[in-house]
Amino acid sequence: MNGKPSMGTVIEDKNSIPPNSSLKNKRYSLISINSQDIGIIDYIMSYPDEDAVYIGLLLIHGDFHRQGYGKAFIEEFIVNMQKKRIL
Numbered sequence: 001m002n003g004k005p006s007m008g009t010v011i012e013d014k015n016s017i018p019p020n021s022s023l024k025n026k027r028y029s030l031i032s033i034n035s036q037d038i039g040i041i042d043y044i045m046s047y048p049d050e051d052a053v054y055i056g057l058l059l060i061h062g063d064f065h066r067q068g069y070g071k072a073f074i075e076e077f078i079v080n081m082q083k084k085r086i087l
Helices: 007-015 069-083
Strands: 026-033 036-045 053-060
Antiparallel strands (some): 036 053
């Protein structure tokens, strides 16, 4: 991407999917800690296989780097996907 993100680029990213996937399986969400938005995750369920989840983007704001937030989020994400029987 060139330049700063805009509402248009966010919408474009939110609606972008790889071949042989479905927009209904796409998730694009804010990551919040204590009611503060600290990042973004973009993932596709059941891609590239039925029992897989493809993370296209995991972005944690620089102010929250090296504090364990990314690791904690991924650990919780995996547990949630296992509960949904995705992984």
